[in-house]
Amino acid sequence: MIPKTPMPALELDKLSEDILHHIHSLVPLRDAARAACVSRKFLRSWRCFPNLTLNWETLGLNMNEGTSYERAKKLTNGIHHILENHSGTGVKTLKLQVRPCGDVITANHLDSWLQPVIKSGIIELALDLPWNHSLEFKFSCSLISSAATSLQSFSLSYCSFHPNLTIGCLRNLTNVCLILVYITEEELGCFFSCTISLEKLEVNQCDDITFLKIPSYLQKLSVLRVFLCRNLKIIEINAPKVSTFLFRGPRIKISISNSYQLKSVTMNGQCYYGMYQYALTKLHSIASNLQTLNLVSAKEAFNLPVSPNKFLHLRNLGISSCGMANFDFFFLWFLFSKLALHLKVSSYR
Template sequence: MHDVLLMDLSITIVPQKNSRCQESGHSQGGEISTYSGPNLPEDIWCHIHSLMPLRDSARSACVSRKFLCSWRCRPNLTFTEETLGLKQNAYRKSDRTKKFTSRVDHILKNHSGVSVKSLKIVIGHHLNVDTCHFNSWLQNSITPGIEEVILFPPTKHKAEYNFPCSLLLDGRGNSIRYLYINDCAFRPPVGFDCLRSLTKLHLDHVRVTGDELECLISRSFGLEQLELRSCMEIICLKIPFWLDRLSSLTVSSCDKLQVIESRAPNLSTVELYIDPVQLLLGESSRVKNLNLGFSREVNCVSYAITKLPSIVPHLETLTLYSGSERVNTPTVANKFLHLKYLDIGLADDDDDETAFRAYDYLSLVSFLDASPVLETFVLSVDQLDMHHDSVSGDVASYLRQIPEHKHDRLKKVQINGFCSAKSMVELTCHILENASALENLTLDSIFCQLEDADDIVRCSGRKTGECFSKSKQMIVEAHKALKAIERYILERVPSTVKLNIRGPCIRCHAIDVKSP
């Protein structure tokens, strides 16, 4: 209904000698400022006004006293260069800063500060906005009843800027449900009790200690999501047991972090992109979904199979990313008894050219063995430099086999970046011979971690009409992979298995390649 009302609304502005806005149809000078539209309740007009872009909303306030009233109570305030109409390269750096500051000052001067529900202030790195202006804007906007606050303070002052926690006192912070703060220090005092309605907290490049963070969230009984990125002062992260609504935890690039201890009883999803830490989740841990990737350390896959079964015993989905796997996946006694979905990403991010050269993809059978109820297995391999020998020779005598390793629940397997490496062909053949319930096998010789890669990476699904660019070496390898599939794998595919082969684009990746 609101979309229709916005279409029916028509506003005509005719310049007047009298600068004061008129709501009536006639002025003394005979000039007309007209407003036509359905006769609607005031709350409907306020809602329509709140849906308008910030600049249009501010301009329309000069047309009608009704809009002026709703403007002063506008619930959503978003201050970015885009919403303030500061076109890129239209002004010099100093002029852009002045215009940004003056426009925000003017808007907040005419806004009552009442009924603000959402505040977003994003100050670009090239703007030299003084922190005194920033604090003044927060003072005027963070009022009782506000629910969402997203703040990107002046980047130039991020090293010394401290978020004024006093702004959250006197009940002004108790209505906030979502808080996202970037590039500053956050130092809540002892006894801080100001975020009781908080459901989502996102701290990005924020200087806060583990004790300060615990103080910050200890009274946020409704907290559901906690996300920490590049918070370099946190050494120990402790989450108390009374945060029983917390279901999602994301921690990335917190380089000094050593311990994560969570007693939250309903934590179910954890994403960790850090170096290995002591992970204490308690015997009653309900974590079912885990994404894990090491930021600097190696052998993430080996760590996962040896350490995680006892730490997260109820895991159902596991996504791993390894930028350097220098050892083959070991065989272990412990099992992932509930794991149904496994996604492993391998890349060659290490400067050591031998990092993946000798990696044995067939060793991943150990992970399949450790997951007796596994249904979906996705392997993505991004080798920037192909350091392997292509499979060749007599298939009957050349390929290794691992007998008596059955994977009776495995239904779907997808290998992105399938290559002609002997061990990868062996892994594929092993799955075909030992996964009796297999229904779908996808082999994609062009690497991509995106979903629906066939539609997004290939030219048929892109607006540019061209495939993502790939090096000549990778295109050659993709053609070799197709030859390996044809020679060693096709004849092993049971009639009950749907085989999907995604090769290089015949138009964009055409190249003359000799058979391996």
């Protein structure tokens, strides 16, 4: 029998600093922190660790241990310790998920954490902040300005954001999500003027907006999501390439400059009424080239249109309801199948 040749040991200390840093950057956050405790080279790498996703899970905390205050305190202390020991350089991703910490976290905490790490070079920034009426955190325009040249994805929730033209051009920003953010329609319009490469936009529960205007210079915008903005009355879509539109809320006025561009539409009227009727009477005017349609409605005062428009390109139809146990879905499916000559796949429940 030929003796097996032992595999040569990989001596990490003989690898270059750059290679070690790259290996370290691919390790999950908790394992990267452990490695930094046993290796000086990994400790140096830890101080510029690029992927900071900071939440209960990544810090290895037990969500069922102690009171809610004690759990929030542990999470806040853990995040503070990590960011206090970070050099502030090399961060590519920062995801800060601290929604349960409203009784502990302060605006000063957030400022001290964000200021050192949001710099040129960061690619993804996602802040899920506490919902706390006593905490009125204003996300600073100067923070996003410092990352303007590199930022590609920006998600913000539970704070105020008042952008102005001092932000500069966010030329690489392609994905924006605003959830429960205090921002006016004028400020949002100012923000749009800085984000000419935007491809995906979500505006969710931003109640200060009454008129959402998507300007024509957003030439690359393809996906638009608008959810539960309580005071929103009008949506006007002038961007030329929006092909997917998802809406949740009551029926409002929606206009689009080119009705042929929309291919997929979701109209979610859960807790509201009339989405089926809206689809049969109004939707064709903004989506005449529709291929996929999903409808959710809670109540219908159903009247057939005299001469409903036909959806000649519709192939996928999803219909669901909230609280309409006796509604005749077979009839609605039959009606759409008559209006959509090429309908091949349909669903209902």
